[in-house]
Amino acid sequence: MKFNSLDQNHLKNLQAMVARDRFSTGDSVLDLHAKDQSQHPARRPEAVAWPVDRSEVAAILRYANAHRIPITGWGSGSSLEGNPIPVQKGIVLDFSQMNRILNIRAEDFQADVEPGVIYQDLNEKLRHTGLFFPPDPGARATVGGMIANNASGTRTVYYGSTKDYVLRLEVVLANGEIIELGTRAAKTSSGYDLIHLMVGSEGTLGVVVGATLRLVGFPVEYSAAIATFPSVAAASKAVFEIIRSGLNPAALELLGPECIELMNREEQLGLNVSPTLFVEFHSSTAGHLVEILDMGREICNEQGCTEFRSGLGKAERDHIFKARHALGEMIIRTHPDCGTLVVDVAVPNTAYPEMIALIGEEMNATGIMGYTFGHAGDGNVHFNIPGKKGDEKQWAQIDKLVQRLVSKALDLGGTATGEHGVGLGKKKYMTAEHGKSLDWMKQIKALFDPNGILNPGKIFP
Ligand SMILES: Cc1cc2nc3c(=O)[nH]c(=O)nc-3n(C[C@H](O)[C@H](O)[C@H](O)COP(=O)(O)OP(=O)(O)OC[C@H]3O[C@@H](n4cnc5c(N)ncnc54)[C@H](O)[C@@H]3O)c2cc1C
Known part of the structure; x- marks a missing residue:
């Protein structure tokens, strides 16, 4: 697709569609809308508009479509795969005033x-x-x-x-x-x-x-537990058993030993440094949660759990999950001279141990270290890799490692992205994941957006 740049005439026409203070070509504004939270390079749009209602959005899109000008939506820019980076420039629609x-x-x-x-x-x-x-x-x-x-x-x-x-x-x-x-x-x-x-x-x-x-x-009553295991296989089996037994966990997170080591250091948790489950349960009565926790403990013990800590009530739940929620920040603090890349794949539950084992093998073979965690209850694996800012050689190695992990996830019957989306980072896996159905996706895209102005450069390889 060929797009047009915003000349003075376009800028004048577009500015007239929103109030003067809701349209900008200022350097700092363009910089702020050039990058999300991923490691993909920044790319500035040519203008940013802050619409306040749907008629303003419609007018801008009508104009942009007639003049082949790219339009990219912008929420908070918190994506992790380059999803809102305006790689073909054009206009960013920032929805913070809607x-x-x-x-x-x-x-x-x-x-x-x-x-x-x-x-x-x-x-x-x-x-x-x-x-x-x-x-x-x-x-x-x-x-x-x-x-x-x-x-x-x-x-x-x-x-x-x-x-x-x-x-x-x-x-x-x-x-x-x-x-x-x-x-x-x-x-x-x-x-x-x-x-x-x-x-x-x-x-x-x-x-x-x-x-x-x-x-x-809203849940009436909360509880949470932490269970440590001798191996990922044992922890994964416990995940399966907890779900199969109908305990209906509200969160079921598996963290690798390197995460636990970091959390012990930062939050003095004193946990065994081994694969660990963080589990949350909701119910309408505290009595029911006591029964659930007892059953959960039994299931974990059957899988060789080495430590089981639990708590009842919202405050206890928050206390137990505090370190889990702070993990991302802890990683950033621990590696101040690094940017972090978060690998996001999802696999069938039975393939979870194999996926995690491969991450371990990759860390040993390449010397690249990272933090394995994920929403194990739905087969979602994250691997958070700190890479030195500006070290192109290291980032090239990280990129290769990510390719091997995503290919493995696809081989295991999984997906290249469990929740972060395709954006720029996962485009190259779309053919392998979707085969012929990718052609149908392209036809749907052409039907809705024949001139390709909507967030161009994303999803399709
Ligand atoms: C610390 C951290 C933790 C995270 N944890 C998770 C997690 O656990 N699970 C998870 O799923 N994600 C997670 N994310 C990723 C991110 O927060 C989500 O993808 C989120 O949905 C992005 O929302 P946003 O408002 O920032 O959208 P943006 O990043 O601004 O945009 C996302 C996409 O939406 C498009 N868009 C924005 N607004 C509109 C609109 N009105 N119409 C059409 N398209 C639009 C953009 O063009 C872009 O393609 C995490 C990110 C960070 C930084």
Whole structure:
């Protein structure tokens, strides 16, 4: 695709579509919208606009489509695969001023929101209703960015990912047409499921300008446990048994020994340095949670668990998970001269030990060290690799290592990305993962966006 640059005439016309102070070509603004949280190089857009309603978005898209100008949506820029980097320049639409919670219909378990709402702010606003929106990527992400990436988090094993919470969408198509998808009914089997085509499409098929989200009741009682194991295989077997036994964990995280060593050092946890599960349970009564914890302990013991610590109540749960949630920050603090790359793949549960074993072998063979952790309950493996800033040789080695890990995940019947999306980083695996169906994806893209202006350079190799 060939795109046009923004000349003075385009800039004048585009600026007139939004208020003067909501359109910028200033250096610092362009720099701020040139890079997400990944290690992909920055690429500045030519202009940034902050729309405040869907008609402004529609006008900009109509114009951009007619003049072949790239448009990239921007939530918080917290992506980890280069998803919002405007690699073909053009205009970034920053949704931070479309951040209203329009309507909370607690008795329908629904909220209507604009795309720039930060999910933690939504949950804060929902607090008095006893309801919440469960997907929980660690960063301060927007609902629009979460929908575009189909984000998940530690509680996906129980609550599902963003796609499970989107009932209705308002989308502006590349040609500026506004369409409404879905229904406010809790279920539907009416027609093609365009909602789930949009969710996870990373802003390449349309721009989300509104959403009706499904909400669920807040857990009444919480508990959590930490269990250490002699091997990853034993820990993985415990993961399987915990799920199979119907204990319904709300989070089930597996951390490698190197993570535990770091957490012991930073948080004085005093845990055995070995593969460790962090588990969370929710229920409506504390009594039920006591039974669940007893069963959980029994299951872990059967798999040779070397230590089992548990706690009841929200404060105890928060105490147990505090170090888990702080892990990302600890890694950054420990390697101040490094950037970190987070590998994200997902495999079937039975393949989890093999995937983790390969990471161990790779660390031994290459001398590249990293931190293995993941949402084991849904087969999602993360490997956080610190690499020296500016050391191109080391980053080339890391890149090769990542390629071997992703290829292995695909060989094991898994996926190149469990939750971070394709963006720039995973494009090269799309043919291997999807084969002929990638051609159908390309045809869908051509149908929705014939001029290819929406987030160009992403998803397709
Ligand atoms: C410390 C840390 C921890 C993380 N942990 C997790 C995790 O556990 N699970 C997880 O899933 N992710 C995780 N992430 C990744 C990231 O937070 C998620 O992918 C999140 O959904 C991105 O949201 P955002 O608002 O920052 O979107 P951005 O990064 O700004 O954009 C994401 C994508 O959405 C598009 N977009 C933005 N707004 C719109 C819109 N209105 N319409 C159409 N397209 C749009 C962008 O063009 C881009 O392709 C983590 C990131 C960090 C930094």
